[in-house]
Every structure is written in C-alpha cells, then in structure tokens.
Amino acid sequence: MASESASLAVIKAAKEGDDAAFxxxxxxLLNQAYRLAAGLLHDHQAAEDAVQDAAFKAWRKxxxxxxxxxxxxxxxxxxxxxxxxxxxxxxQTIAGLDQAEPVSDPEDxxxxxxxxxxxxxxxxNQDKRLVLVLHFYLDLPVDEIAATIGISPRGAETRLxxxxxxxxxxxxxxxxxx
Amino acid sequence: xxxxxxxxxxxxxxxxVAPPKPWLAGSVLKELHRRRTTxxxxxxxxxxxxxxxxxxxxxxxxxxLVLLIGVAAAGLWIFTYGHVHSTIPVHxxxxxxxxxxxxxxxxxxxxxxxxxxxxxKPVSTTAVWGTGALLSSDGGVHWRDTSPSALRQDEPTSxxxxxxxPGFADFYLDANHAWLARGVNFGSNTSCYDHVVLYTTSNGxxxxxxxxxxxxxxxxxxxxxxxxxxQVITFRHEIGxxxxxxxxxxxxxxxxxxxxGFTIRMxxxxxxxxxxxxxxxxxxxxxxxxxxxxxxxxxxxxxSPPDCPxxxxxxxxxxxxxxxxxxxxxxxxDDGGTTWTNQQLPCSCSVPYxxxxxxxxxxxxxxALQDVLYGGTETVSYVLLGTSDGGRxxxxxxxxxxxxxxxxxxxxxxxxxxxxxxxxxxxGAPGPTDWLYHSADGGASWKLVQRDxxxxxxxxxxxxxxxxxxxxxxxxxxxxxxxxxxxxxxVTHDGGHTWQVVHEQAP
Numbered sequence: 127m128a129s130e131s132a133s134l135a136v137i138k139a140a141k142e143g144d145d146a147a148f149x150x151x152x153x154x155l156l157n158q159a160y161r162l163a164a165g166l167l168h169d170h171q172a173a174e175d176a177v178q179d180a181a182f183k184a185w186r187k188x189x190x191x192x193x194x195x196x197x198x199x200x201x202x203x204x205x206x207x208x209x210x211x212x213x214x215x216x217x218q219t220i221a222g223l224d225q226a227e228p229v230s231d232p233e234d235x236x237x238x239x240x241x242x243x244x245x246x247x248x249x250x251n252q253d254k255r256l257v258l259v260l261h262f263y264l265d266l267p268v269d270e271i272a273a274t275i276g277i278s279p280r281g282a283e284t285r286l287x288x289x290x291x292x293x294x295x296x297x298x299x300x301x302x303x304x
Numbered sequence: 305x306x307x308x309x310x311x312x313x314x315x316x317x318x319x320x321v322a323p324p325k326p327w328l329a330g331s332v333l334k335e336l337h338r339r340r341t342t343x344x345x346x347x348x349x350x351x352x353x354x355x356x357x358x359x360x361x362x363x364x365x366x367x368x369l370v371l372l373i374g375v376a377a378a379g380l381w382i383f384t385y386g387h388v389h390s391t392i393p394v395h396x397x398x399x400x401x402x403x404x405x406x407x408x409x410x411x412x413x414x415x416x417x418x419x420x421x422x423x424x425k426p427v428s429t430t431a432v433w434g435t436g437a438l439l440s441s442d443g444g445v446h447w448r449d450t451s452p453s454a455l456r457q458d459e460p461t462s463x464x465x466x467x468x469x470p471g472f473a474d475f476y477l478d479a480n481h482a483w484l485a486r487g488v489n490f491g492s493n494t495s496c497y498d499h500v501v502l503y504t505t506s507n508g509x510x511x512x513x514x515x516x517x518x519x520x521x522x523x524x525x526x527x528x529x530x531x532x533x534x535q536v537i538t539f540r541h542e543i544g545x546x547x548x549x550x551x552x553x554x555x556x557x558x559x560x561x562x563x564x565g566f567t568i569r570m571x572x573x574x575x576x577x578x579x580x581x582x583x584x585x586x587x588x589x590x591x592x593x594x595x596x597x598x599x600x601x602x603x604x605x606x607x608s609p610p611d612c613p614x615x616x617x618x619x620x621x622x623x624x625x626x627x628x629x630x631x632x633x634x635x636x637x638d639d640g641g642t643t644w645t646n647q648q649l650p651c652s653c654s655v656p657y658x659x660x661x662x663x664x665x666x667x668x669x670x671x672a673l674q675d676v677l678y679g680g681t682e683t684v685s686y687v688l689l690g691t692s693d694g695g696r697x698x699x700x701x702x703x704x705x706x707x708x709x710x711x712x713x714x715x716x717x718x719x720x721x722x723x724x725x726x727x728x729x730x731x732g733a734p735g736p737t738d739w740l741y742h743s744a745d746g747g748a749s750w751k752l753v754q755r756d757x758x759x760x761x762x763x764x765x766x767x768x769x770x771x772x773x774x775x776x777x778x779x780x781x782x783x784x785x786x787x788x789x790x791x792x793x794x795v796t797h798d799g800g801h802t803w804q805v806v807h808e809q810a811p
Contacts, residue, residue, distance in 0.1 A: 156332055
C-alpha cells in the first residue's frame with residue numbers, strides 16, 4: 127500500500143510538471159521498452175530511436191494517463207504505437223523485415239530455430255506480433271497485456287491463443303519447406 | 305512446442321536483435337532533457353529570429369502571400385455561404401390560434417394509421433421517410449418520429465399515438481425537405497374544418513416551421529349530435545384506398561356516412577416551389593401554389609382540377625393522373641397548374657394514380673392500364689408508355705413479355721426496372737412469385753434480373769411500391785406474402801437479384 131501511495135504521489139507530481147518525478151517513473155521502464163521495440167522492429171538501433179521518441183511523447187501526454195492507472199502498460203502502448211509509425215515511415219526497415227534473414231550457420235539447429243522464429247514473427251501482422259512479444263519476451267501476464275493493448279483480459283487471451291497457433295503453423299511450414 | 309519452450313525460444317531469438325544497452329536509460333533521459341528545453345524554449349525564439357533576420361524583400365513577399373491567401377479564403381467563404389444565405393427567405397414565425405377537434409360523427413377525425421412504419425420515400429440507401437414524418441437512418445430498421453408535437457395538438461388522449469390528424473397529407477422531397485399538412489378548426493361554427501395548416505422542415509425533421517394557414521371550408525356541422533352507425537375503416541396509400549371488410553347491407557347499425565373534412569395532396573418541385581390540392585367532401589377542388597417553400601400559398605385561378613395525384617417537372621409543366629373511378633387520360637399543365645388538358649395516349653388506356661417519370665428533360669416513361677385479352681380471358685394489364693419529346697407524344701414501349709406488369713421504377717436517366725407476373729400467370733391465381741427486369745437504355749431493351757422474387761402483389765391488399773435509389777440499391781413496400789400483413793419492407797443491394805426483409809422496429 128505504501129509503495130502504491132508513493133507511486134501515485136510521484137505520478138501526481140510528474141503531472142504537475144515535476145520533470146525529475148517523471149524521470150523517476152520512466153527510468154525503470156526503459157529497458158523493457160527497448161526489448162519490446164526490438165522484438166517488434168528486429169533492429170536495435172531503430173528500437174533505441176523508437177524508445178527515445180516514445181519517452182518524449184509520454185512526457186508531453188502524461189496528462190492523459192488516467193487517474194489510478196499504472197504507468198507501465200500506458201508507456202508500453204506508446205512504444206508499440208511508435209514502432210508502428212516507425213515501420214510505416216522507415217522504408218529501409220520495411221525492406222529489411224520483408225527479406226529472408228541469412229543464416230550464419232545452417233548446421234547449427236539453434237541458430238536455424240532463432241531465424242525461423244524471427245521470420246515467422248515478421249510475417250505476422252503487427253497486432254499479433256505485439257501480443258506475442260509482450261507475453262513470451264517481456265513475460266507480461268495476460269491482464270497487463272490487455273491493459274497495454276486496450277482490450278479485455280479475455281480478448282487478450284483469445285488474441286494470444288490465435289497468435290500462438292499461427293506462429294507455430296508458420297514455423298512448421300517453414301521447417302517443412304526447408 | 306509448449307509454453308516454456310516457446311518462451312525460451314523467444315528469448316534466444318530476440319536477444320539476438322536486442323543486445324543489452326546498459327547506457328540506454330541515461331542516454332534517453334539526457335536526450336529527453338535536451339528536447340524539453342530546446343523545443344519549448346530556444347527553438348521558438350530561433351524561429352522568430354530567423355524570420356526577422358531575413359531580407360526585407362523576402363519578409364514583405366511572405367506577408368503579402370499570407371494576406372492574399374486570407375483574402376481568397378474569405379472571398380470563397382462569402383461566395384459559398386453568403387450566396388446561399390441570401391437566397392433563403394427568412395419568414396416571421398406564424399402564431400396560429402389553438403385548434404380544437406370537432407367531436408361529432410359528422411366531422412372526420414383522426415385517421416387510423418398502420419401499426420408498423422409505412423415507408424414512402426427512400427432518399428438514400430439508408431435514409432427512408434415513412435408516413436407521418438417517421439424517419440429511418442438505417443434502411444428501415446429503426447424509425448424515429450420527427451413530426452412536430454403541434455401537428456397533433458388536438459388529439460384526444462384516448463387515441464393511440466399512431467393516429468394521423470384529419471386530412472393528413474405528407475410530402476418528402478429529399479433527406480432534408482418535407483412538408484406535413486392537415487385540417488384544423490380554429491373556431492368555425494359552420495364547418496368542421498376551416499383551415500389547412502402546414503409544417504415545413506429543411507433539416508430532416510430536426511425542426512419544423514408552421515406555415516401561414518390556408519382558409520378552406522370543409523362543410524359539415526361541427527355541432528351535430530352523434531348518431532349510432534358502424535364505422536368502415538379506410539386508409540389511403542400511394543396506389544389507392546384500402547378498405548376493411550365490407551359490411552353486409554343488412555347489418556345494423558347502418559354504416560356511417562362519409563365524414564366531412566377534406567383530402568389534401570401535395571407535391572414539390574424543389575425546396576421553394578410546390579403545389580397543393582384541397583378537396584372538401586362534396587365540393588370542388590382548389591389548387592394552390594407556393595414559391596417560398598410552403599410558407600405562403602396563393603390560389604390558382606382557373607377550372608378546378610380533379611382530386612388526382614400530380615407532379616411538376618418544372619415551375620410551369622405538371623402532370624396529373626386520373627382518379628381510379630374515372631377514365632380520364634393523362635393531364636398536363638403548362639401554366640403552373642392554372643389550366644389542365646387531357647393528353648392523347650396511343651392506346652385505350654387509363655392512368656389511375658399513375659404519374660410519368662421523366663428520365664431527363666425529354667425522355668419519360670408512364671405505366672398505363674389497358675384492357676387486354678390474356679389467356680383467352682378479358683382482363684386488364686399495365687403497359688409501358690414512353691416519350692422522347694417531353695411528353696408531347698407517347699408511344700407504347702416494348703416490355704420484356706406480355707405478362708401482367710405490376711410496377712415500374714427508375715433511377716437516373718437510363719436505369720428502369722419492371723416487375724412482371726411470371727409467364728402464364730392467370731389473374732386471380734394464387735401467390736405470385738414475380739419476375740424483375742432491368743433496362744439500362746431507358747426501356748429499349750430488357751434483361752431478366754431475377755425470377756421468382758419475393759416481391760409482388762398479394763391479395764387482399766394489392767399494395768406495392770418499388771423504389772431504386774441507384775443502380776444497385778432499392779426498396780419494395782408490399783403486403784407480406786402470404787399473410788397479407790401490411791406493410792412489409794424489403795431491400796436489395798445487388799440491383800434486385802436478392803431481396804431481404806427489413807424487420808422494422810416501430811418508434
């Protein structure tokens with residue numbers, strides 16, 4: 127309870143213009159934000175840029191964070207949207223995502239498996255990619271995924287199940303072709 | 305692959321593209337601080353400084369360009385909205401006396417209306433007007449009553465809401481413009497109704513304005529005591545009058561005599577020009593015209609026209625079909641409704657409740673009723689007439705077959721649809737499954753769209769209306785097959801190939 131009150135107090139201070147309070151809220155989330163962006167964009171430099179832009183947007187739009195809401199799902203949603211914009215506007219990234227990834231060592235099954243998974247992810251739409259990265263890479267529980275995406279927990283479960291099944295099918299199909 | 309394995313695979317796969325960056329937080333916060341201070345402090349000043357430091361010529365050119373754009377925008381706004389506003393007449397509000405309903409059997413009272421909304425004018429694929437100023441915005445499923453409360457100011461509280469006022473008539477031009485008319489008694493002690501009042505809207509029923517009442521004598525005695533009689537219920541719709549069960553002559557009490565009131569017909573050419581016929585029971589009709597959207601009306605001198613449906617295709621040229629009990633030809637006026645003359649038709653035809661549909665300035669079509677020999681039996685059937693000279697002369701048009709032609713509608717200059725009975729159908733045979741034909745060249749040639757459609761006539765209520773909003777979207781209002789319940793609304797979105805029943809929800 128004490129930590130919740132402290133957190134709410136920091137959010138309140140940040141909303142009132144206390145930049146230091148905002149930075150205290152943001153700093154613990156940046157590493158996760160970076161991993162989310164990297165999982166969506168598959169480009170660590172682009173991911174860093176996306177997190178940077180998202181941080182600035184979060185600072186400008188902090189007033190929109192609803193009373194009593196957690197900072198993490200709200201900020202991760204901004205990061206996901208920033209990645210979406212980034213994908214639309216950066217043609218190099220789009221071209222890169224569409225191309226097959228070269229396998230450095232085709233004999234190494236572990237390497238092949240990692241490439242297969244990344245390629246299968248890239249072939250999926252952004253909504254499904256997002257829910258998979260939030261769950262399997264950021265290890266977020268379903269209710270926090272729901273809060274990030276802005277749907278109900280049941281909806282998030284359904285979307286996660288469908289996305290997982292599709293991912294598995296794509297990976298099997300890729301294995302079958304190769 | 306189970307959850308644990310998949311999670312491990314994700315970590316391994318994505319860690320490859322997300323190498324750890326322990327400096328990330330510091331870098332992001334530092335950049336955030338820079339953006340915060342630069343953007344909202346220095347950048348703006350630098351923008352202003354950059355402008356001021358430019359050569360004078362460049363600054364003057366920039367200012368002149370901005371001023372020119374502003375002037376052009378203002379001029380465009382004035383032309384668009386100032387022009388429109390200058391042609392919309394502004395009328396002072398009308399304050400009419402309170403109407404009271406004569407409560408005698410001698411005077412026509414409120415009329416029973418259909419319990420379900422009766423669509424009368426689709427104006428788009430989703431917006432449909434229904435009798436009584438009902439309006440649907442979803443193709444006829446949900447309806448709301450837009451009529452002004454003043455329309456029913458004298459309604460007895462004992463009556464259900466769906467009743468229509470005495471002499472009620474309505475006309476819907478488009479999604480915004482509509483007119484409602486009714487008879488009222490403002491205090492006369494010598495006639496049942498002494499005025500016609502109209503309500504007009506130009507915003508789709510959001511607001512209604514009261515027009516200047518028209519003085520009319522309906523006849524009858526508003527103070528006559530009621531006498532026992534049996535009421536025979538009738539109501540009018542587009543193609544005729546539908547009656548309830550015919551009472552046997554020996555039944556008592558005797559059927560009530562017709563009640564005094566008047567029938568009103570309206571038609572508008574556009575938002576400003578309209579015509580109105582008032583026909584008191586047992587008296588001659590009078591025709592009025594308006595040029596200000598119905599706010600005021602002037603009596604047209606000349607012979608009394610018959611009480612028939614009519615339309616105007618210009619401010620001077622109008623058409624009138626005959627009453628079903630008469631055997632008149634088509635009638636035409638070229639002086640704005642003052643005089644009407646019979647038109648010659650190329651057949652022994654009548655045009656009961658029919659009006660021509662003009663597909664442009666010169667080409668038009670008209671459905672006419674002709675005596676025919678069909679399957680060895682004398683009967684009547686509709687035929688199709690066409691004109692290519694603005695209605696000065698008419699010719700019989702070829703129809704897809706010689707089968708009984710039920711209905712015709714058009715959308716645009718070339719698209720026509722006709723509904724025909726299937727070949728071999730005998731008049732009086734049960735349950736039609738009619739055929740729909742389409743012409744894309746104004747009736748010169750026809751193509752079968754669909755046979756055995758769920759649209760068409762059914763007894764005992766021979767009510768059928770067909771409207772196409774465009775080449776793909778159309779509506780039918782008919783009596784339900786086979787129950788005969790009226791109305792039933794159907795819609796097509798594929799040019800008539802398939803039809804779906806719209807389940808209307810009454811307001």
